[in-house]
Amino acid sequence: MPRASTNVIIASNDALGDVSVLDILDHVLTQGVIVRGNLIISLAGVDLIYVGLDLILTSVETALRHMGPFPALASGHDEP
Amino acid sequence: MPVLAYCIVESELEIDVPHVGVQDASIQSLTDSGLRCFISDYAASAAATGKPVQDAAVAFNAVLQRIFRQTAIVPFRFPTILQGTSELSGFLRQGASGYRDALLRLRNKVQMDLRISFLDHAEAAAEIPVGRSGTEYLQRQQARHQKLAAAARELRRAGGPSVERWSEREVPNGLRCYALVARSSIKEFLGQVENALLSPDLSARVTGPWPATEFLKED
Numbered sequence: 352m353p354r355a356s357t358n359v360i361i362a363s364n365d366a367l368g369d370v371s372v373l374d375i376l377d378h379v380l381t382q383g384v385i386v387r388g389n390l391i392i393s394l395a396g397v398d399l400i401y402v403g404l405d406l407i408l409t410s411v412e413t414a415l416r417h418m419g420p421f422p423a424l425a426s427g428h429d430e431p
Numbered sequence: 432m433p434v435l436a437y438c439i440v441e442s443e444l445e446i447d448v449p450h451v452g453v454q455d456a457s458i459q460s461l462t463d464s465g466l467r468c469f470i471s472d473y474a475a476s477a478a479a480t481g482k483p484v485q486d487a488a489v490a491f492n493a494v495l496q497r498i499f500r501q502t503a504i505v506p507f508r509f510p511t512i513l514q515g516t517s518e519l520s521g522f523l524r525q526g527a528s529g530y531r532d533a534l535l536r537l538r539n540k541v542q543m544d545l546r547i548s549f550l551d552h553a554e555a556a557a558e559i560p561v562g563r564s565g566t567e568y569l570q571r572q573q574a575r576h577q578k579l580a581a582a583a584r585e586l587r588r589a590g591g592p593s594v595e596r597w598s599e600r601e602v603p604n605g606l607r608c609y610a611l612v613a614r615s616s617i618k619e620f621l622g623q624v625e626n627a628l629l630s631p632d633l634s635a636r637v638t639g640p641w642p643a644t645e646f647l648k649e650d
Contacts, residue, residue, distance in 0.1 A: 357625065357626055357627065357628060357629070358550075358629050358631070358633060358634040358635065359624060359625045359626075359627050359629065359634070359635045359636075359637060360634065360635065360636045360637065361621055361624075361625050361637050362636060362637065362638045363621070363638075363639075364496070364638055364639050364640055364641065370638050372485065372489060374636075374638045375488060375489055375492045376485065376488050376489075377546075378492070378544065378638070378641060379488050379491055379492050379495075379506075379508070379509040380488065380508070380509055381508070382506070382508065382641065382642075382644045382645070383505075383506040383507050383509065383511075383642075383644055384439075384505055384506065384507050384508060384644075384647075385507075385508050386436070386507070386511050386513065386522055
């Protein structure tokens with residue numbers, strides 16, 4: 352039986368923290384109150400926003416799958 | 432003009448609010464039914480894919496975190512864009528009682544997110560190697576569920592008494608856990624949970640503190 356390991360990574364969200372852009376995207380796109388029926392509004396260009404979000408969500412999920420155990424630590428302003 | 436909604440707070444609190452938010456738009460507030468909601472004008476015609484959306488999400492989070500450091504908030508999911516402030520007022524009135532209760536109950540609480548995932552991407556996807564049976568797939572799925580559940584139990588145990596509430600959600604690549612922790616207990620929680628013992632083929636990434644969105648409703 353494999354031995355247990357302490358494979359827990361802490362990415363703090365405080366002022367000096369090392370939470371990554373992916374962590375931020377992952378959180379703000381999946382958590383929070385939804386105003387039902389209002390994510391798409393009847394303005395030109397909104398469909399583009401929605402499609403863009405789909406691409407972002409796919410990218411975040413795909414990126415998270417490939418993040419590995421010790422992703423490169425980055426500030427909140429770094430590129431993923 | 433469409434508005435982007437950031438978060439809701441109790442209306443009587445004095446808060447240091449950022450001047451600008453997404454798209455460098457001024458942060459404004461709207462008060463209704465004992466609640467205060469922060470918004471900014473949102474130009475839907477701005478580039479809406481790729482990096483601009485990512486930059487907007489980061490700017491959005493920066494506004495939330497600045498306010499959240501001072502008090503409990505009920506954040507909107509990004510991006511929540513409404514046609515105008517009257518629509519937002521109607522929304523606040525509709526949910527006012529529940530949001531006020533939640534903000535009071537969660538005033539000194541934060542949420543810590545724990546994401547458990549498999550280190551082996553094939554295991555994460557529960558892929559079936561060519562030539563293997565559906566029965567084997569189901570057995571792998573069951574084993575996978577059990578490993579993730581065991582890891583969640585261990586993380587919760589390791590978090591100790593600082594974990595006031597706990598919830599879990601399955602996601603395609605693993606399991607998301609959420610711990611409700613007193614703001615004053617964040618360091619204690621992190622110090623304990625980082626010593627959790629997990630199966631070597633799993634890792635857990637702990638982020639926070641975040642607003643306690645998973646715990647807006649009481650059990």
